Amino acid sequence: MSPRTKDEIAAAIARDIADAHPGGAFVNLGIGQPTLVADHLPPGSGVVLHTENGMLNMGPAAHGEDIDPDLINAGKVPVTELPGASYFHQADSFAMMRGGHLDVCVLGAFQVSATGDLANWHTGEPDAIPAVGGAMDLAIGAKRVWVMMTLFDKQGRPKIVPECTYPLTGLGCIDRVYTDLGTFEVGSGGVRALELCGISAAEISARLSPLAVS
Amino acid sequence: MSPRTKDEIAAAIARDIADAHPGGAFVNLGIGQPTLVADHLPPGSGVVLHTENGMLNMGPAAHGEDIDPDLINAGKVPVTELPGASYFHQADSFAMMRGGHLDVCVLGAFQVSATGDLANWHTGEPDAIPAVGGAMDLAIGAKRVWVMMTLFDKQGRPKIVPECTYPLTGLGCIDRVYTDLGTFEVGSGGVRALELCGISAAEISARLSPLAVS
Amino acid sequence: MTARICADHDEAVAGTADGATVLVGGFGMAGMPVDLVDALIRQGAMDLTVVSNNAGNGDTGLAALLAAGRVRKVICSFPRQVDSWVFDGLYRSGRIELEVVPQGNLAERLRAAGAGIGAFFTPTGAGTPLAEGKETREIDSRVQVLEYPVRGDLALIKAHVADRMGNLVYRRTARNFGPVMATAAATVAVQVDRVVETGTLDPEAVVTPGIYVDRIVPVERGATG
Amino acid sequence: MTARICADHDEAVAGTADGATVLVGGFGMAGMPVDLVDALIRQGAMDLTVVSNNAGNGDTGLAALLAAGRVRKVICSFPRQVDSWVFDGLYRSGRIELEVVPQGNLAERLRAAGAGIGAFFTPTGAGTPLAEGKETREIDSRVQVLEYPVRGDLALIKAHVADRMGNLVYRRTARNFGPVMATAAATVAVQVDRVVETGTLDPEAVVTPGIYVDRIVPVERGATG
Numbered sequence: 001m002s003p004r005t006k007d008e009i010a011a012a013i014a015r016d017i018a019d020a021h022p023g024g025a026f027v028n029l030g031i032g033q034p035t036l037v038a039d040h041l042p043p044g045s046g047v048v049l050h051t052e053n054g055m056l057n058m059g060p061a062a063h064g065e066d067i068d069p070d071l072i073n074a075g076k077v078p079v080t081e082l083p084g085a086s087y088f089h090q091a092d093s094f095a096m097m098r099g100g101h102l103d104v105c106v107l108g109a110f111q112v113s114a115t116g117d118l119a120n121w122h123t124g125e126p127d128a129i130p131a132v133g134g135a136m137d138l139a140i141g142a143k144r145v146w147v148m149m150t151l152f153d154k155q156g157r158p159k160i161v162p163e164c165t166y167p168l169t170g171l172g173c174i175d176r177v178y179t180d181l182g183t184f185e186v187g188s189g190g191v192r193a194l195e196l197c198g199i200s201a202a203e204i205s206a207r208l209s210p211l212a213v214s
Numbered sequence: 215m216s217p218r219t220k221d222e223i224a225a226a227i228a229r230d231i232a233d234a235h236p237g238g239a240f241v242n243l244g245i246g247q248p249t250l251v252a253d254h255l256p257p258g259s260g261v262v263l264h265t266e267n268g269m270l271n272m273g274p275a276a277h278g279e280d281i282d283p284d285l286i287n288a289g290k291v292p293v294t295e296l297p298g299a300s301y302f303h304q305a306d307s308f309a310m311m312r313g314g315h316l317d318v319c320v321l322g323a324f325q326v327s328a329t330g331d332l333a334n335w336h337t338g339e340p341d342a343i344p345a346v347g348g349a350m351d352l353a354i355g356a357k358r359v360w361v362m363m364t365l366f367d368k369q370g371r372p373k374i375v376p377e378c379t380y381p382l383t384g385l386g387c388i389d390r391v392y393t394d395l396g397t398f399e400v401g402s403g404g405v406r407a408l409e410l411c412g413i414s415a416a417e418i419s420a421r422l423s424p425l426a427v428s
Numbered sequence: 429m430t431a432r433i434c435a436d437h438d439e440a441v442a443g444t445a446d447g448a449t450v451l452v453g454g455f456g457m458a459g460m461p462v463d464l465v466d467a468l469i470r471q472g473a474m475d476l477t478v479v480s481n482n483a484g485n486g487d488t489g490l491a492a493l494l495a496a497g498r499v500r501k502v503i504c505s506f507p508r509q510v511d512s513w514v515f516d517g518l519y520r521s522g523r524i525e526l527e528v529v530p531q532g533n534l535a536e537r538l539r540a541a542g543a544g545i546g547a548f549f550t551p552t553g554a555g556t557p558l559a560e561g562k563e564t565r566e567i568d569s570r571v572q573v574l575e576y577p578v579r580g581d582l583a584l585i586k587a588h589v590a591d592r593m594g595n596l597v598y599r600r601t602a603r604n605f606g607p608v609m610a611t612a613a614a615t616v617a618v619q620v621d622r623v624v625e626t627g628t629l630d631p632e633a634v635v636t637p638g639i640y641v642d643r644i645v646p647v648e649r650g651a652t653g
Numbered sequence: 654m655t656a657r658i659c660a661d662h663d664e665a666v667a668g669t670a671d672g673a674t675v676l677v678g679g680f681g682m683a684g685m686p687v688d689l690v691d692a693l694i695r696q697g698a699m700d701l702t703v704v705s706n707n708a709g710n711g712d713t714g715l716a717a718l719l720a721a722g723r724v725r726k727v728i729c730s731f732p733r734q735v736d737s738w739v740f741d742g743l744y745r746s747g748r749i750e751l752e753v754v755p756q757g758n759l760a761e762r763l764r765a766a767g768a769g770i771g772a773f774f775t776p777t778g779a780g781t782p783l784a785e786g787k788e789t790r791e792i793d794s795r796v797q798v799l800e801y802p803v804r805g806d807l808a809l810i811k812a813h814v815a816d817r818m819g820n821l822v823y824r825r826t827a828r829n830f831g832p833v834m835a836t837a838a839a840t841v842a843v844q845v846d847r848v849v850e851t852g853t854l855d856p857e858a859v860v861t862p863g864i865y866v867d868r869i870v871p872v873e874r875g876a877t878g
Binding site: 068094 | 680681682683684706730731732733734740741744745751753754755756757758759760761763764775776777778779780781782783796823824825826827828829830831832833860
């Protein structure tokens with residue numbers, strides 16, 4: 001088994017969401033790669049997508065004549081509306097999120113710590129302009145918050161770390177991390193590999209060291 | 215000039231609301247006598263009535279075929295809807311009130327103190343069942359909160375007092391008191407008679423003593 | 429889990445545990461989910477805490493639940509009404525606890541529960557007996573009282589129309605506590621006048637999005653269409 | 654004072670004082686009241702604090718207000734965007750202050766201002782740099798941050814339709830910050846696609862009741878009917 005493509009990671013997440021929620025689920029997919037998850041949800045999954053700029057039952061991206069500048073997702077991409085949609089204002093939308101009504105939220109990340117801390121909003125570079133958007137709300141705003149990312153950055157440094165070195169988005173908020181090289185649980189029990197893709201357990205342990213991976 | 219009837223008190227309040235708000239006003243009329251104010255608003259006053267159970271632009275009481283059990287006021291009396299009405303839930307309705315968006319609220323009272331404290335929800339009798347409803351929210355929930363009451367109770371005791379002996383509804387929240395025997399300002403400046411009806415200044419001072427009335 | 433259309437009111441309240449906190453919508457009889465409350469009486473859960481604006485009217489609905497001895501405590505703003513004799517009798521004989529909460533604070537505490545707000549400062553009630561023992565702080569030259577969320581295990585509410593995904597619209601002032609209670613309970617059961625196909629309700633006019641709704645019962649059998 | 658229909662956008666922003674805090678609706682360009690912001694540029698108020706989700710896109714609207722040097726401080730959740738070069742330049746050269754607020758906290762702080770809530774505890778941001786120096790408290794086994802209201806002197810928002818009493822409905826996700834900002838400012842100016850006669854909007858579907866609205870301008874002259 002080789003490392004997973006973005007689409008394969010997204011497919012794994014989509015399958016796990018559907019399996020864990022046979023009666024349907026309310027899901028928020030963060031900006032960027034997590035939006036790919038929508039393309040892999042099985043037909044009839046009953047998954048309802050929330051976008052934090054104020055909508056439930058968001059449909060796929062809009063093209064051509066379907067583009068409506070008043071109908072966009074959190075990444076400001078034109079989208080469509082599915083039957084059963086509803087619109088609400090920002091305070092109501094984030095109340096829905098903060099109140100724990102969403103089943104799953106999937107986010108990108110710079111780093112996730114072994115205990116589930118998330119860093120995904122700011123590189124911490126001195127001249128970077130800080131911009132958080134809904135990241136901190138999303139991080140604490142679902143019953144389960146999952147991360148989708150590559151396991152190593154472009155310099156080959158692990159992104160699951162003993163402790164985040166980038167500025168935090170949320171404390172102990174992540175419980176699962178889907179990567180190209182496998183799926184990991186994080187949290188109070190430390191890091192546990194649920195599945196490895198194209199890499200051996202020994203190599204993972206070596207490359208994530210000094211983190212212990214069980 | 216003789217003491218005012220309830221309708222005359224209500225008419226005085228209605229006139230003062232209209233005079234102070236030539237561009238229209240948003241007004242909440244408490245349960246009981248204050249509802250009489252609505253009948254005395256001049257045509258075209260632009261006054262929009264709020265009822266805290268969740269409606270703006272409430273119309274007069276409903277009769278006969280117009281009665282709809284889903285359309286009631288805070289006193290649970292069937293009412294009607296005027297053009298331009300809107301409905302909202304309880305959190306939104308009290309947010310509107312607490313946020314200071316109403317211009318005037320008119321309430322009944324057991325007692326008002328010289329500094330504007332209000333007691334209107336509980337007689338304090340040991341076997342009385344406490345029931346506050348929206349009274350405490352209304353007391354602090356308008357730019358101006360006025361009281362409509364008789365100046366003396368059935369035993370002849372003044373209801374404008376140095377300090378309330380009944381349990382409080384709100385602190386320093388009342389700025390004007392309309393009574394059968396006159397209209398009074400209360401607040402940090404103490405009690406001031408704006409108008410007396412069928413009673414002399416000397417007699418008011420004597421009967422409200424030890425309160426100083428200016 | 430998306431909303432489920434129930435065969436009857438009994439199914440909608442099934443599984444309510446003894447000791448549960450039950451939020452009951454309505455302001456007086458407007459928005460009162462009488463059929464769901466009747467079903468809760470049949471269901472038999474004991475030792476309940478009921479959160480509702482009033483404490484029952486006449487001898488039916490919430491009053492009947494109280495009369496059946498199922499309620500340990502009532503949290504409400506206005507128990508005393510001309511027709512609240514059931515509650516009045518229980519209270520006077522010491523057989524029911526009462527927590528009186530200003531109506532706006534009750535609504536805001538329910539909203540806080542649904543919105544994940546840990547606590548909030550409100551000027552309502554400051555300096556009154558209902559704030560006794562509560563933390564206060566002066567903010568913006570105004571004494572404010574710290575109030576905490578009120579959460580339910582079950583909410584029983586009444587709406588006008590639901591679609592099959594649980595999106596709700598209400599009717600006039602019967603909306604009252606429904607939308608906030610729907611956000612504040614682990615399980616939300618709604619009785620509606622009718623159920624329509626998904627896609628029928630205007631997405632701009634939905635008041636309670638389906639995410640908040642678990643169980644739906646049309647009041648009259650056959651009112652699904 | 655009930656809402657007034659203005660002859661043009663300039664009338665809707667007249668009287669804005671130097672140093673005012675201006676709430677500007679919109680999420681990106683959806684719901685952005687571009688014409689009102691343009692009028693504010695013409696109006697000339699200086700030293701403004703702008704509260705908006707973003708810090709301007711391209712060279713028009715909010716970006717143009719920033720470029721004109723009228724803004725001392727921006728309070729927003731997401732200044733950095735692909736087309737936020739105006740803000741980026743001002744920020745990097747130290748000519749504008751920035752307060753970054755998580756989007757949900759921003760919305761809730763605006764709501765608190767409109768709802769008369771003195772402050773609230775929220776879990777969002779706890780343990781992060783954006784909560785540094787803020788009061789925290791553990792509630793329900795969760796660290797929560799105390800956040801205060803954000804109030805405006807003026808709110809500029811865009812809605813879809815207004816009636817003559819100022820009742821508003823919005824369009825799709827352009828609703829975003831409009832309804833909360835409308836509650837949170839002393840003066841609320843709204844640009845709408847059209848104005849209809851009072852009584853035309855469904856009272857069940859009104860999103861912003863007219864009580865919150867002061868000044869209304871139809872975007873195109875003659876779009877009143």
